[in-house]
Amino acid sequence: DVKVTQSSRYLVKRTGEKVFLECVQDMDHENMFWYRQDPGLGLRLIYFSYDVKMKEKGDIPEGYSVSREKKERFSLILESASTNQTSMYLCASRVRDRYTGELFFGEGSRLTVL
Amino acid sequence: QKEVEQNSGPLSVPEGAIASLNCTYSDRGSQSFFWYRQYSGKSPELIMSIYSNGDKEDGRFTAQLNKASQYVSLLIRDSQPSDSATYLCAADSSYKLIFGSGTRLLVRP
Numbered sequence: 296d297v298k299v300t301q302s303s304r305y306l307v308k309r310t311g312e313k314v315f316l317e318c319v320q321d322m323d324h325e326n327m328f329w330y331r332q333d334p335g336l337g338l339r340l341i342y343f344s345y346d347v348k349m350k351e352k353g354d355i356p357e358g359y360s361v362s363r364e365k366k367e368r369f370s371l372i373l374e375s376a377s378t379n380q381t382s383m384y385l386c387a388s389r390v391r392d393r394y395t396g397e398l399f400f401g402e403g404s405r406l407t408v409l
Numbered sequence: 410q411k412e413v414e415q416n417s418g419p420l421s422v423p424e425g426a427i428a429s430l431n432c433t434y435s436d437r438g439s440q441s442f443f444w445y446r447q448y449s450g451k452s453p454e455l456i457m458s459i460y461s462n463g464d465k466e467d468g469r470f471t472a473q474l475n476k477a478s479q480y481v482s483l484l485i486r487d488s489q490p491s492d493s494a495t496y497l498c499a500a501d502s503s504y505k506l507i508f509g510s511g512t513r514l515l516v517r518p
Contacts, residue, residue: 326504334415338497339454345504349483353505356412384453389504397443398499398506400452 298334301313301386301401308408315371316404318386327369328355328398329361331382336383344369364368411436411502415509422460423517428456428485429510433500435479439500442474444483476482488516495502 302317320327328343330353342351342361350361352408362370369388373380377406382405412435422428434442441460445453457472459465459481466474471484480502485492495511 328505330508335510338508340505340507343505351504389506396441396493397455399452400454403452 297407299386299388299399299401301384301404302404306404306406308376308406310377310408312376313409314376314406314408316373316384316386316406317369318371319367319368320369320386320388320399321367322388322390322399323366323405324388324390324399327363327396328389329359329369329371330385330387331355332385335384341371341384348369373406376406378408380404380406381408385402411439411471411500411507412484413498413500413507413509415496415498415512417510418513419434420512421515422488424488424490426488426516427514428488428492428514430455430483430485430496430498430514432509433479434480434484434498434500435505436500436502437476437479439502441474441501442481443499444472444481444505445497445499445508446492447497448455449494454495485514488514488518490516492516 329341330338344401378383387398444456447453459472473482498509499506
């Protein structure tokens with residue numbers, strides 16, 4: 296059974312803290328993604344990676360960075376958390392083929408910044 | 410900015426009826442399209458994918474694609490209360506999937 300695993304389901308952090316969200320996939324997928332989801336705004340792409348050590352900005356990269364040191368692992372970093380980063384964060388992976396291939400999602404990490 | 414548009418709903422249908430969900434996309438280069446279902450507090454799960462113009466059926470679900478009109482739809486036959494969820498339409502754009510904001514479906518018993 297294919298799996299995308301996010302390390303934390305629920306986190307509560309304080310403003311200014313550094314936050315790490317970890318994601319691991321076991322499907323040998325080249326492409327990995329971080330989305331955030333907010334009511335009424337849908338899924339918005341933060342960053343994605345199409346290969347180890349490669350990253351591309353999505354639609355809302357400000358305030359975030361990412362790391363992909365190994366193919367199976369893609370980390371999202373909030374250098375200095377702010378209250379407007381309170382959200383549901385979803386990691387996903389996909390095969391490299393541009394024209395086919397669904398996104399497989401992790402269970403999500405709900406982050407609250409106080 | 411590439412976009413996918415959906416009516417936010419809620420779309421309310423009685424049990425046993427056909428639910429029709431619609432979506433338009435702006436990127437003419439998109440080649441693949443997906444419908445995801447998302448229950449409250451859960452992550453999205455794939456319902457259907459479609460790559461060619463026309464209809465694709467899978468059980469109670471039918472996806473329809475019209476690339477000339479840049480339009481994708483999902484029909485759910487014999488709707489059940491368990492189908493009540495938010496349905497997300499997504500279109501491929503390079504390596505990424507662009508998502509609509511979702512349509513909330515309510516199936517009344």
